[in-house]
Amino acid sequence: MNNGSAGHEEEGGAWSGPAGAEAFAAVEAATDWLLGYPFVFEALSRRIGADDLLVDYGCGPGRVADRAARVLGARVVGVDTSAEMLALARSTAPAVAEFHLVRDGRVTGLPDGCADAVMCNHVLASLPTEEALLGVFAEVRRLLRPGAPFVVLSTDPACTEREYVSLRVGAPGASYRPGEEMPLRLLRTDGSWQEVRNHAWPVDRLPALLESARFRDVGQRRPTVEEARALAAPGLVERYPWTAERAAPPLVITSAFAA
Numbered sequence: 001m002n003n004g005s006a007g008h009e010e011e012g013g014a015w016s017g018p019a020g021a022e023a024f025a026a027v028e029a030a031t032d033w034l035l036g037y038p039f040v041f042e043a044l045s046r047r048i049g050a051d052d053l054l055v056d057y058g059c060g061p062g063r064v065a066d067r068a069a070r071v072l073g074a075r076v077v078g079v080d081t082s083a084e085m086l087a088l089a090r091s092t093a094p095a096v097a098e099f100h101l102v103r104d105g106r107v108t109g110l111p112d113g114c115a116d117a118v119m120c121n122h123v124l125a126s127l128p129t130e131e132a133l134l135g136v137f138a139e140v141r142r143l144l145r146p147g148a149p150f151v152v153l154s155t156d157p158a159c160t161e162r163e164y165v166s167l168r169v170g171a172p173g174a175s176y177r178p179g180e181e182m183p184l185r186l187l188r189t190d191g192s193w194q195e196v197r198n199h200a201w202p203v204d205r206l207p208a209l210l211e212s213a214r215f216r217d218v219g220q221r222r223p224t225v226e227e228a229r230a231l232a233a234p235g236l237v238e239r240y241p242w243t244a245e246r247a248a249p250p251l252v253i254t255s256a257f258a259a
């Protein structure tokens with residue numbers, strides 16, 4: 001097994017810099033495509049329609065933003081602190097309408113209240129402090145029109161006991177304090193494992209933080225393999241046994257609305 005490491009701590013935290021962008025673009029993400037992204041799209045599909053503006057906050061290489069644009073028919077805009085990620089996304093995510101850099105915590109070129117929805121997938125774990133989480137929530141709140149949905153996908157840092165198909169959370173059996181550094185290993189498409197330094201944000205802490213950032217009606221769900229049968233790409237449920245995913249689903253979707 002080959003463990004690479006992409007854990008720079010620049011403005012974008014993990015995955016920043018050219019090496020981080022390339023490393024993230026090569027991850028498999030089967031567990032996310034089973035229990036994560038399709039459920040984010042489902043939550044958004046109930047609230048937005050064709051031509052609405054959806055911002056992908058921390059879009060990385062743009063793969064998810066591109067799929068969202070195709071599945072939802074929305075106008076999708078990707079934003080990220082990493083210029084390298086945005087460069088990669090521009091060349092590989094043609095369905096995405098625009099990309100914008102996040103500089104000093106603010107999305108350049110997007111006005112207040114312009115967004116009909118925002119999704120934020122696997123970004124919070126890059127952030128080292130609660131202040132940084134609140135900074136992201138405040139900027140998302142600035143972008144959203146009142147009443148518009150915000151959907152967050154995160155990996156539960158308590159899921160350290162199991163070996164998931166495409167991820168390993170922390171050290172086996174370890175527990176982490178809020179914000180503590182934690183290794184995350186992700187399966188690459190070549191079968192090797194990529195390690196990145198994450199920060200452990202307990203999922204049950206997110207609702208109070210969102211409410212303090214002027215979001216309301218916060219809800220959470222933990223999608224299961226059985227639920228994924230109706231939403232995941234054809235054949236994905238049958239491709240693996242999903243033993244760990246069935247025993248303890250590791251992904252949590254938090255939804256809220258701009259107050």
Ligand SMILES: C[S@@+](CC[C@H](N)C(=O)[O-])C[C@H]1O[C@@H](n2cnc3c(N)ncnc32)[C@H](O)[C@@H]1O
Pocket residue numbers: 011012013014015016024057058059060061063064079080081082085102120121122123126127136
């Ligand atoms: C693990 S990647 C996830 C990419 C994409 N959302 C996905 O699910 O495939 C995290 C991304 O968040 C970006 N990021 C980290 N901190 C950020 C911040 N404060 N604001 C915006 N983007 C940020 C990183 O540059 C990186 O591209």
